[in-house]
Amino acid sequence: MSEPSPLWNGTALHMDQLRFDEGGLLPAVVQDADSLAVLMLGWMDREALERTVAVGEVHFHSRSRGVLWRKGETSGHTLAVVGIVADCDRDALLVLARPRGPTCHTGATSCFHEPLLGNAPREGLTLAPLFATLRQRFAERPAGSYSARLFAEGDLALKKLLEEAGEVVLGAKNGDHENLVWEIADLLYHLAVVMTAQGVTPGEVNQELARRSRGER
Numbered sequence: 001m002s003e004p005s006p007l008w009n010g011t012a013l014h015m016d017q018l019r020f021d022e023g024g025l026l027p028a029v030v031q032d033a034d035s036l037a038v039l040m041l042g043w044m045d046r047e048a049l050e051r052t053v054a055v056g057e058v059h060f061h062s063r064s065r066g067v068l069w070r071k072g073e074t075s076g077h078t079l080a081v082v083g084i085v086a087d088c089d090r091d092a093l094l095v096l097a098r099p100r101g102p103t104c105h106t107g108a109t110s111c112f113h114e115p116l117l118g119n120a121p122r123e124g125l126t127l128a129p130l131f132a133t134l135r136q137r138f139a140e141r142p143a144g145s146y147s148a149r150l151f152a153e154g155d156l157a158l159k160k161l162l163e164e165a166g167e168v169v170l171g172a173k174n175g176d177h178e179n180l181v182w183e184i185a186d187l188l189y190h191l192a193v194v195m196t197a198q199g200v201t202p203g204e205v206n207q208e209l210a211r212r213s214r215g216e217r
Contacts, residue, residue, distance in 0.1 A: 015046065019091040025061060026093055030071075030103070033082040033096040034202035035126040039103040040111040042071070044093065049084075056081050058097055077101035082203075100132055127192055127202065134196040150193050157197060161190040 020026055024046065030039045042060035044052065047068055051059040058071045058079035072078035079097040086093055104111040109126075137147040150157040164187040171180035195201075 015049070017090055018049075018086060019089065020045065021091070023063075025063070026091060028058075028060070028093040028095050030058060030079060030095045030097055032126075032128055033098050034131060034206075035128045036206070037110055037126065037128075038112055039079070039097070039099060039109070040071075049093075052081060052095070053084070058095060071103075072100065075101065075105070077103060079103070098132060099128070127188065130189065130192050131196065131202060134192055138196050147193060150190075151197055154197060157190060157193045161187070161194055164190050 018026060025043045026045075026049070028042050028044045030042065031037070032039055042058070043063055044059070045061040048059045048061045051068060051070075055070075058081060060069055060071060061067075062069050070078070078100050079095075080100065082096040082098060084093055084095050099109075102109050104113070106113075134147055137145055138151050141148040141151065150160070164183060167183040168180065168187050171183045195205075
């Protein structure tokens with residue numbers, strides 16, 4: 001008997017341990033790795049899962065067409081894989097990914113926006129699109145980009161972060177709501193630049209905040 005192929009190097013779970021249904025499929029829920037928003041549900045067979053792992057972008061099996069397809073192959077709104085986790089029965093997958101653009105074909109961030117009972121989840125403050133853009137600017141450094149300039153001049157980003165923090169304090173002290181919103185956006189932008197430059201991910205910050213909310217601080 002051949003050795004089962006690992007889904008990911010170093011993981012304890014192997015492809016052969018997953019429980020595909022009678023049609024050879026597994027449901028795969030995609031979650032934003034940074035904002036934790038649930039983005040969509042798709043179906044994977046072995047080929048789609050293997051391709052997802054090999055390429056690092058989410059692939060599905062189309063039940064209507066019976067073919068392999070890459071999410072965003074037409075729209076360009078792809079999903080970059082961060083991790084994959086199976087549920088306790090090993091018959092469903094949770095895929096953590098970073099979206100490039102809206103996930104839903106309607107242009108919505110998430111496919112889950114049609115209320116059945118109660119209200120659809122409200123999109124709170126999310127910096128995922130900003131971080132996606134900054135990662136691209138950091139990698140490509142396009143000419144004329146303010147973000148690229150900040151990445152090239154590291155001290156400038158730090159100085160701007162300190163400057164914007166002071167502006168937020170002044171805005172709050174003066175009670176100017178509109179200006180305060182503007183300055184908070186500036187502060188968050190420059191903070192995101194520094195985080196991206198230093199390799200700090202939103203997921204890491206989320207984990208630290210979760211630890212503190214559990215009273216571990």
